[in-house]
Amino acid sequence: MMIAPAITPASELTISPRLAKNVRRNFTERVIEFILMLAALSAVATTFAIVAILLYESLGFFKTVSVWEFFTAKEWTPLFEDAHYGIAPLVAGTLTTSAIALLVAVPIGTIAAIYMSEFASYKTREIVKPILELLVGVPTVVFGYFALLFVTPLLQKVIPDLQGFNMLGAGIVMGIMIVPYIASVAEDAMRAVPMNMREGSYAMGATRFQTAIRVVTPAAISGIVAAYILAISRAVGETMVVAVAAGQQPNLTFNPMESAATITAYIVQVAMGDLPHGSIGYQSIFAAGLVLMVMTLSFNIIGHIVRKKYREQY
């Protein structure tokens, strides 16, 4: 309907036939613009649809379970006879595994980025970077079994009373899985630092290492922080590794030696069973999903603020 005025017949115009062509061109432009807008809208619409469904189904959940109980109860057993609906155990599991993953991924990923951007020769980088990025292509379920059947037994040799399912092994493997994300994004940020800033540092008699740490890293800090935020979101939202290797018992603990379920592990566990549509167990997925979304969203917002604060100004 917005398009209508543009298709005034050329004959009604008093100017010249050449302009009649303009009318048709304007019309085409509008149509193209509309199609492009539709494509952009589809992503936005999907997001809104997800939020709407999460909110709608959670609303049903919160009719049965009070918000107070949801946030304060210490047990999460929605599928048992004696049902409890405290999200805390799932949040604890999510935070613990994510923290372990970040403890592994942030240092390794950052160092790898510094190495690739500042130290590796062109040839080395051309070999190392694709290999590192290959890690991204490994299905996460493979990482899950890698954690369960390789890393955990290895850890048990060091820590004998480590449980078969535990957050430590799952977190470490999740961290390894995230390394390429951090390394790749942080490296791009560091390589984007203009050469004249590096030359300035070298001209002052700085070594490569001093230049990398004191000049390039602070100059790229906003991109590096972006990499960390991406990593946090990945860790919090990661499903298969924790579902396979961390156990699926909701357990209010921050002890990495124990098994626990994360929000995502719970969702996948329940979603794979056959729950009747509209039951409380079914609705609990959406309540848990809502919490997950709020968590990742707040990390993203924090990240956005931090990025703005440390924006590059060269």
Added chain:
Amino acid sequence: MDQVSHVTKAESRNLNFYYSNGAHALKGINMPLYENKITALIGPSGCGKSTFLRCFNRMHDLYPGNRYDGQIVMHPDNTNILADGVDPIEVRMRISMVFQKPNPFPKSIYENVAYGLRVRGGKNKKVIDDKVEQALRGAALWDEVKDRLNDLAFNLSGGQQQRLCIARALATDPEIMLFDEPTSALDPIATASIEELMTELRNKLTILVVTHNMQQAARVSDYTAYMYLGDLVEFSKTDDIFIKPKDKRTEDYITGRIG
């Protein structure tokens, strides 16, 4: 000025330079740098003047495949700074550089100036404080920034940033300072202040400056070298080169017939 009073601070001897792509950018350059004098390098784009300048602090070492052939000898110790055994970092500690575009580091004003001292292992706060103040005074920036030394350097204007870069280069007491078209990104007022600064700095150290601007060369330098296609065409006192150039090519350039 008679020739005898001029002490040679450094000289290039039959210097050839090849870029990694094989381009022969400098062809047998022989040229002295006189102590406490400003020497200007002029010539059309691509003549090798920046390439020549960047040999003096071994900047070309940062990119693989570049090759020097010949010598740049520094006096009074007679070291060939291009020799294989000489550490480029040591060279850069004696010869500092100011770039075409102001390139302050993403740090405070204070930390920018202290950078050279810190990479040399300077820890004593009192010493660094003094050096930073001295350097900022030397670069005629102290009065403008003394109340906001902890501000980010990017908040300064372009001309102030360039003076900060000069202060940064000064802080480590270099013997020679290289300027690579230091005013080409600045407005006329900032340019005038940088030029004035250069003439003052001449009392402390030796200056080599690349410039695209012939008036600038005429204004600030004591000696001028005209380069063309990798050759040093003419080197002499600035007054001589601008009033009575010996070489036809120099004359064509300074009268605006080429370049």
